[in-house]
Amino acid sequence: AQSVTQLGSHVSVSEGALVLLRCNYSSSVPPYLFWYVQYPNQGLQLLLKYTSAATLVKGINGFEAEFKKSETSFHLTKPSAHMSDAAEYFCAVTSGNTPLVFGKGTRLSVIA
């Protein structure tokens, strides 16, 4: 069975600062990993996904994530936060044959 742990239910950064949202996964088989973003009153939107092609994955809106097997991590980063990045971010994992398992989410606040 797969699982995901997102460290920090709420992260607050200043505009222009580095964004780091942490995700650790547990999987007995090679995982497929995703980051989704949810803006207020909207559905979940795919930011990026890891499917074993490259360990550093680039997504939309300047976000990227690095798959580190030794650390079982898939942290999401963005070099410079923008006010429009304020949202809820969800990490998710699947083996490819099982439904997506989501983390609890991390709410990102960006301070002007």
Next chain:
Amino acid sequence: EPEVTQTPSHQVTQMGQEVILRCVPISNHLYFYWYRQILGQKVEFLVSFYNNEISEKSEIFDDQFSVERPDGSNFTLKIRSTKLEDSAMYFCASSVSRPYNSPLHFGNGTRLTVT
């Protein structure tokens, strides 16, 4: 860009009542899903649906839940006799293909409040 639409955005119902949550998936998608998120908790898988039948369901999806694709466009989730603990945000999603590593496209959700 095509999107998944869900109605209503907010549904309030009394305990014991039946509710139907509606979704219109993206037109060329073949796989449909329901997820839910209880306030402050994880987004949880409920059910997947393909070729007019359930392909997978979770332990949450018990006999009080059912899904249906009544026509070529709608995909519905019915809760027969709602309980207080059914209060949650329900998300519909669709994808072009399986396996589950295909990106899911989510709707904006229906917030269900059971009083």
